[in-house]
Amino acid sequence: xxxxxxxxxxxxxxxxxxxxxxxxxxxxxxxxxxxxxxxxxxxxxxxxxxxxxxxxxxxxxxxxxxxxxxxxxxxxxxxxxxxxxxxxxxxxxxxxxxxxxxxxxxxxxxxxxxxxxxxxxxxxxxxxxxxxxxxxxxxxxxxxxxxxxxxxxxxxxxxxxxxxxxxxxxxxxxxxxxxxxxxxxxxxxxxxxxxxxxxxxxxxxxxxxxxxxxxxxxxxxxxxxxxxxxxxxxxxxxxxxxxxxxxxxxxxxxxxxxxxxxxxxxxxxxxxxxxxxxxxxxxxxx
Amino acid sequence: xxxxxxxxxxxxxxxxxxxxxxxxxxxxxxxxxxxxxxxxxxxxxxxxxxxxxxxxxxxxxxxxxxxxxxxxxxxxxxxxxxxxxxxxxxxxxxxxxxxxxxxxxxxxxxxxxxxxxxxxxxxxxxxxxxxxxxxxxxxxxxxxxxxxxxxxxxxxxxxxxxxxxxxxxxxxxxxxxxxxxxxxxxxxxxxxxxxxxxxxxxxxxxxxxxxxxxxxxxxxxxxxxxxxxxxxxxxxxxxxxxxxxxxxxxxxxx
Numbered sequence: 001x002x003x004x005x006x007x008x009x010x011x012x013x014x015x016x017x018x019x020x021x022x023x024x025x026x027x028x029x030x031x032x033x034x035x036x037x038x039x040x041x042x043x044x045x046x047x048x049x050x051x052x053x054x055x056x057x058x059x060x061x062x063x064x065x066x067x068x069x070x071x072x073x074x075x076x077x078x079x080x081x082x083x084x085x086x087x088x089x090x091x092x093x094x095x096x097x098x099x100x101x102x103x104x105x106x107x108x109x110x111x112x113x114x115x116x117x118x119x120x121x122x123x124x125x126x127x128x129x130x131x132x133x134x135x136x137x138x139x140x141x142x143x144x145x146x147x148x149x150x151x152x153x154x155x156x157x158x159x160x161x162x163x164x165x166x167x168x169x170x171x172x173x174x175x176x177x178x179x180x181x182x183x184x185x186x187x188x189x190x191x192x193x194x195x196x197x198x199x200x201x202x203x204x205x206x207x208x209x210x211x212x213x214x215x216x217x218x219x220x221x222x223x224x225x226x227x228x229x230x231x232x233x234x235x236x237x238x239x240x241x242x243x244x245x246x247x248x249x250x251x252x253x254x255x256x257x258x259x260x261x262x263x264x265x266x267x268x269x270x271x272x273x274x275x276x277x278x279x280x281x282x283x284x285x286x
Numbered sequence: 287x288x289x290x291x292x293x294x295x296x297x298x299x300x301x302x303x304x305x306x307x308x309x310x311x312x313x314x315x316x317x318x319x320x321x322x323x324x325x326x327x328x329x330x331x332x333x334x335x336x337x338x339x340x341x342x343x344x345x346x347x348x349x350x351x352x353x354x355x356x357x358x359x360x361x362x363x364x365x366x367x368x369x370x371x372x373x374x375x376x377x378x379x380x381x382x383x384x385x386x387x388x389x390x391x392x393x394x395x396x397x398x399x400x401x402x403x404x405x406x407x408x409x410x411x412x413x414x415x416x417x418x419x420x421x422x423x424x425x426x427x428x429x430x431x432x433x434x435x436x437x438x439x440x441x442x443x444x445x446x447x448x449x450x451x452x453x454x455x456x457x458x459x460x461x462x463x464x465x466x467x468x469x470x471x472x473x474x475x476x477x478x479x480x481x482x483x484x485x486x487x488x489x490x491x492x493x494x495x496x497x498x499x500x501x502x503x504x505x506x507x508x509x510x511x512x513x514x515x516x517x518x519x520x521x522x523x524x525x526x527x528x529x530x531x532x533x534x535x536x537x538x539x540x
Contacts (some may be wrong), residue, residue: 021421022413184343185373189387189438190363199386203377 014150033068036106066248073257080254085239089257093236096152096224097262101161104220108164109209112171122172133165137223141230150231159223166219167212175201210274217266221259290354290442291317291340292472296349296352296499298335309335310499313349316444317476322468324489325478326531328538332499333478334370337444340476341367353442363391366440368448372427374419380430381406381415385440398437405433408463425452429460436467449484458515463487465512482531486524488511494531496538505532 051070080086115120141158148154182200191199194241228237236255243251299306309332309497317323327333338344339351342361351358353365361367366525366528374383381402382501388398406415409429428451435443449457465488468475479485485492486507494503518524 179373181369181371181373182375184361184369184377187343187361188341188363188365188367189390190361191390195390199390200375201485203375206377219317 001155008070066135068249068253070257075252076248076250076254077257086254088237089234089239089255090262091225092152092234093224093228093259094262096155096159096227096235097220097266099152100156100223101163101220101266103156104160104163104216105167105213107160107165108212108216109171110214111164112168112209113175113202113205116172116175116205117197122176129165129168129241136229137162137219137271138226139224144227155224155227155232155235158227159220162219163216164225166216167209170215171205171209174205174211177208178204203213206277208269210277211272214274217263220266225259256279288319289316290319291315291476292352292355293336294350294352296336296339296351297347298332298339298344299347308498309358313499313501315493315528316502317474319474320414320472321449321464321490322475322477322488323491323493324485325476325493325495326480326482326485326535327478328480328535331495331497331538333480333495334446336495336499337367337369337446337478339474341365341444343367363387364436364440365442365444366435366438367444368431368435370426370446370447370450372419374427374430376419376432379416379418380411380422380433383419383430384437385411391439402433402437405437406430408436409433409460420427425428426454428452432460440473443476445475445477447479448477450479450481456483461515464488469511482528482535483519485531486527487515487518492527492531494534494538500538502538503531505530 054067055071057070058064058067058072061067077086115125137158140161141154144154144157148157178201182204183196186196186200189195224235225237225240228235229241232238236259239255240252243249243255293313294406297308298310299308313332313336314399315336325333325336335344339346340358342351342353342358353362358377366506374380374384378386381399384402385398388401393401403415406412409432411426411429411433414422414426419430421428428448432448449460452460458505461484467473477488481482486509489507492505492507493501494500494501494504496503504528508526509518509527510523
């Protein structure tokens with residue numbers, strides 16, 4: 001990409017290029033990383049300020065137990081890490097969330113792509129899908145307990161169902177938004193239905209799919225944690241329930257902090273994926 | 287000379303609710319092998335509709351389009367069509383866009399890569415072969431589309447105001463390039479434009495369209511080739527034909 005060519009008009013036969021010219025331009029460290037550094041320092045500052053205020057609030061309110069404080073939460077986390085409680089429960093939740101997310105995302109993407117590609121099928125099933133999507137998935141938890149018991153399966157399925165609809169609807173919207181002109185262009189090249197599906201519809205629906213993947217991360221967590229809250233003796237949801245039952249607010253916050261960290265790791269993974277898939281988006285438009 | 291495209295009693299309507307918009311009515315046209323035909327008409331006279339029908343993208347309401355004597359059933363790679371709007375795949379770089387028709391035709395990777403680079407150079411985009419369409423200016427995208435259409439290897443080429451959005455300089459360079467390409471390959475070209483000068487400069491024959499695709503004038507252009515854009519425009523015959531065409535367009539507007 002870094003062609004430092006100065007006279008593009010010589011590289012082609014006789015046609016003068018009226019477009020912009022490419023030149024090599026070294027950027028300084030600060031130019032490249034200055035803004036990122038600033039943003040991250042400010043973020044760290046905001047977090048520190050929040051923790052400080054939280055700590056102070058613990059001393060001001062009548063009953064410190066209700067709000068707890070960052071130091072107590074930190075101590076609770078260290079305790080749990082040392083006695084292995086945190087490891088076991090977090091691992092359980094990670095399995096539920098990741099399995100649920102992957103299963104939901106794969107089936108959702110596949111269903112969205114296939115259903116939306118076949119117009120008549122989509123027209124028939126769209127209202128049903130919307131109806132199912134509108135059901136609060138929490139309401140299904142008791143049913144899933146009856147069907148799948150109170151083990152890992154139930155949470156995985158609850159998470160997967162929540163993720164499925166979001167990924168499905170976004171992928172389907174992406175498929176249906178494909179520019180007619182692009183499909184016609186492939187037809188004009190003599191492309192078959194398969195060419196249209198794989199060379200146009202699939203890449204064009206990527207941004208819809210990625211939106212679906214992004215917005216469904218919290219729902220995978222919600223599905224798994226709700227499942228644990230409703231019926232379980234393992235996982236972070238159970239840990240929250242258990243700590244709350246003992247009026248251990250520091251414990252509740254500690255479990256929530258771990259859940260947040262988990263969500264952020266998943267977010268970061270999907271962001272890496274989407275920035276790779278969206279390389280063609282215009283320069284300077286994030 | 288053999289006939290490549292033949293349009294017989296073609297009518298095209300677009301139905302919406304209880305109203306049909308008639309774009310073409312009882313339209314007839316014959317395009318002969320190896321000729322450069324320019325279709326001249328004002329906006330909205332059905333030029334694009336006609337090209338869509340010739341390319342096989344849309345179906346006529348009545349009448350038929352014959353391609354080499356056979357009724358047209360759908361788009362074929364034998365007919366290249368450069369549409370008015372950009373249809374480059376935004377997720378492919380210029381080079382990969384140009385490779386696309388060859389990919390579909392099943393050309394081997396190394397061969398299509400070489401040919402694509404060659405075509406990209408022909409349209410003067412060598413430095414931007416690895417850029418994505420959205421990083422290019424409108425004119426550059428147009429040239430990339432042109433390169434992609436040429437990659438199709440079609441013998442019949444339909445062009446819908448391909449140089450309309452370009453600056454005058456680049457437009458005349460591409461016109462010369464197109465004429466050179468045409469004289470080298472003997473393609474059949476149907477070129478739609480609303481610019482009288484462009485129509486005269488390029489075509490063997492200018493068909494002037496009026497409302498609903500009525501043919502106002504079908505004029506042979508008897509100016510010898512090669513035609514240099516600057517020099518041809520001042521020839522007496524060019525000026526004479528120019529006023530004939532302008533008069534025909536004006537008559538159609540009434």
